[in-house]
Amino acid sequence: RVAITAGRKAGLPQKFKKLLVPGKIQHILCTGNLCLRETYDYLKNIASDVHVVRGDFDMNTNYPDQKVVTVGQFKIGLMHGHQVVPWGNHDAIAMIRRQLDVDVMISGNTHKLEAYEKDNKFYINPGSVTGAYSPLERESNPSFILMDIQATTLVTYVYSLVNEEMEVKKIEFKKQSALEE
Numbered sequence: 001r002v003a004i005t006a007g008r009k010a011g012l013p014q015k016f017k018k019l020l021v022p023g024k025i026q027h028i029l030c031t032g033n034l035c036l037r038e039t040y041d042y043l044k045n046i047a048s049d050v051h052v053v054r055g056d057f058d059m060n061t062n063y064p065d066q067k068v069v070t071v072g073q074f075k076i077g078l079m080h081g082h083q084v085v086p087w088g089n090h091d092a093i094a095m096i097r098r099q100l101d102v103d104v105m106i107s108g109n110t111h112k113l114e115a116y117e118k119d120n121k122f123y124i125n126p127g128s129v130t131g132a133y134s135p136l137e138r139e140s141n142p143s144f145i146l147m148d149i150q151a152t153t154l155v156t157y158v159y160s161l162v163n164e165e166m167e168v169k170k171i172e173f174k175k176q177s178a179l180e181e
Contacts, residue, residue, distance in 0.1 A: 031108030077102035081109030
């Protein structure tokens, strides 16, 4: 399992803490804005394999702007998203995905939860695990994503808290072979 998060605001919702426990998640992919070392340490306690890219509020300059991570048969691109102009633009994100040559592109910054397929590739914006404010959205509900990868199938579980109630959506993406593309 892979957990995908984005931070900035303090305080992980209790309902999420019950799902993000050590031993159940092998990888964490974070789109940045951890801001505090304690947040990174918390993620590292959940999974030993933590990948973080630098957000526009991160002081840690050791985090890269972009990163490619391979999990199973999937190449996954990771970036914060403040580099995309205009923010959250699907075409601009697709261009970066092509440059990174990945099957799945994960970007954040807008705090708008999205998971969609386009041109036989998969795109994810995990929103904000803490529900941090977004100038682009009237409301920002806390959200994160778990991915289960089996061979060429990626099952995405999208978790969000709406009015303190947990909502879960399941999205399946099948990677096409080079012959099918």
